[in-house]
Amino acid sequence: MVGLPVPFRYEYLMAETIFSQLLFLPHPPFKPIYYTLVIIDLCKALPGAFPAVVAGAVRALFEKIADLDMECRMRLILWFSHHLSNFQFIWPWEEWAYVLDLPKWAPQRVFVQEVLEREIRLSYWEKVKQSVENAPGLEELLPPKGGTNFKYGMDDGSEQTEEQRLSVELSKMVKGRQTARELISWIEESVYQVHGLESTLQLVVQTLLDIGSKSFTHLITILERYGQVIAKICPDEERQVMLIEELSSYWKNNPQMRAITIDRMMGYRLISNLAIARWVFSPVNIDQFHTSDLPWEILRNAVSKTYNRIVDLRKEISSLKKDVISAEEASAKARADLEGAEQKLMLVDGEPTVGENPVRMKRLKSYAEKAKEKEVSIRENLEVKEALLGRAYNENEALFLALYKKLSSVLKERLPEPSKARTLRELKSINAADEIAVELEEPSAMEMDDENGRAKESHSNGEKASNVYKFGEEEQWCISTLGYVKAFSRQYASEFQFAKMHCPSSAGLSCQ
Numbered sequence: 001m002v003g004l005p006v007p008f009r010y011e012y013l014m015a016e017t018i019f020s021q022l023l024f025l026p027h028p029p030f031k032p033i034y035y036t037l038v039i040i041d042l043c044k045a046l047p048g049a050f051p052a053v054v055a056g057a058v059r060a061l062f063e064k065i066a067d068l069d070m071e072c073r074m075r076l077i078l079w080f081s082h083h084l085s086n087f088q089f090i091w092p093w094e095e096w097a098y099v100l101d102l103p104k105w106a107p108q109r110v111f112v113q114e115v116l117e118r119e120i121r122l123s124y125w126e127k128v129k130q131s132v133e134n135a136p137g138l139e140e141l142l143p144p145k146g147g148t149n150f151k152y153g154m155d156d157g158s159e160q161t162e163e164q165r166l167s168v169e170l171s172k173m174v175k176g177r178q179t180a181r182e183l184i185s186w187i188e189e190s191v192y193q194v195h196g197l198e199s200t201l202q203l204v205v206q207t208l209l210d211i212g213s214k215s216f217t218h219l220i221t222i223l224e225r226y227g228q229v230i231a232k233i234c235p236d237e238e239r240q241v242m243l244i245e246e247l248s249s250y251w252k253n254n255p256q257m258r259a260i261t262i263d264r265m266m267g268y269r270l271i272s273n274l275a276i277a278r279w280v281f282s283p284v285n286i287d288q289f290h291t292s293d294l295p296w297e298i299l300r301n302a303v304s305k306t307y308n309r310i311v312d313l314r315k316e317i318s319s320l321k322k323d324v325i326s327a328e329e330a331s332a333k334a335r336a337d338l339e340g341a342e343q344k345l346m347l348v349d350g351e352p353t354v355g356e357n358p359v360r361m362k363r364l365k366s367y368a369e370k371a372k373e374k375e376v377s378i379r380e381n382l383e384v385k386e387a388l389l390g391r392a393y394n395e396n397e398a399l400f401l402a403l404y405k406k407l408s409s410v411l412k413e414r415l416p417e418p419s420k421a422r423t424l425r426e427l428k429s430i431n432a433a434d435e436i437a438v439e440l441e442e443p444s445a446m447e448m449d450d451e452n453g454r455a456k457e458s459h460s461n462g463e464k465a466s467n468v469y470k471f472g473e474e475e476q477w478c479i480s481t482l483g484y485v486k487a488f489s490r491q492y493a494s495e496f497q498f499a500k501m502h503c504p505s506s507a508g509l510s511c512q
Helices: 011-022 032-045 052-065 069-083 095-101 107-122 125-131 134-140 162-175 179-215 216-233 237-250 255-267 272-278 292-343 358-414 424-429 475-489 494-504
Strands: 346-349 352-354 436-440 465-469
Touching: 011 032, 011 052, 032 069, 032 237, 032 346, 052 069, 069 475, 095 107, 095 134, 107 125, 107 134, 107 272, 134 292, 162 179, 179 216, 179 237, 216 237, 216 255, 237 255, 237 272, 255 272, 255 292, 272 292, 272 358, 292 358, 292 424, 292 475, 465 475
Parallel strands: none
Antiparallel strands: 346 352, 436 465
16 A cells, blocks of 8 residues: 555555545444554655544544544544554544543543543653653643552551451452462451451452452462452342442552453452442443443443353354264264164074174274264253353343443433434533533644644644534433444344343433
């Protein structure tokens, strides 16, 4: 693509094609990482032209970010943060410093906030802070500096509390590689009977997470070795919600580790998808639906993991059915060979007897028995997988029904009356009288022929143009939440359709 024999500047055509595919709905033709790599390679191959075109596209999309589909918005955030991580996080952030004057729920402000948070996941806090030093005010949008929030840490000179003593003792037992059964016995005798459920859960979860906080490998080791301890304390949905709240408290300064830990615990079946959905729709998270992607990210992970189990089981069952056919054919062939050999008789001293070599007959019998055993084994494995698939279908159905009920309930509480708005487009047009006036920069254009890579029609930093931010917080919450609902329903249309058949909506607003 770098050396196309054409008489015009084709960088704009390439950029438009790449971004149109990256943001294609419902799914891009290829995985998003493919487009990331293509753009990176083109920027390196055409350093004098393509980076400026990409920058122009980003500016144009940023100006229209409020009108962008929520799924496209998240793809753009993930792509942009990944792209910047490959170019030393260099970007003229001072151009977007005005987002600090916008409400915390404004889409442009949330976009910058999410990009910076994703950059930290790909690098580290100090590096990203350094990258925005030309717009120091944007440090306000950075998440807290990553670190743990361990409740039972020892302060210098302070007297050790009973809970801290128990945490230290539990930590020594874990580091001494005592078994999960020994830990459970100690917890029941020394902690639970004295301090009750809530304190026991906090102490055990906080201590185990603190031991596993050094690295992802440490976390996996702890969950594999002592997952039974957590499962014993949190056997039901209510306690699992308490578990999520506790690990969220421990990782409150590290959104990435919070999402990873919840995802891994779900993988080890220490947390159910229903518990995650219940936690996501707790009041503290509902209030963040329009200002942070984290609750939705955790919910997406739970839904994807649940659905992927079905996909994986379908593939395994399809493969096993082919194996059953092959095993049946092999077993039938071995049985036919054995029967054919047994029918070959000869007379010995006037008596009929098997005419085949006894050694070969023994070998044929062995082949036939093993082929039959293999066939039976594969059939049993197939039955197990089909049972697991049925269980996975039930889990999927329960999850989507629960999601639909929770979404319906929370939307009914906050959406306007159906008579005022029945579509997302109509929702955006109401309450114009409550609009918030904000000074914004003039939208950038895609025409970027100047040598500095700035749009011809855009204003340089400091030149303001009058614009209006139309929505208050309540309206933006509705728009953002409906945007996420639309993205979910688009991706899992068949499951949501099933849920709608069993739980009719009374929210009175369609996601169009």
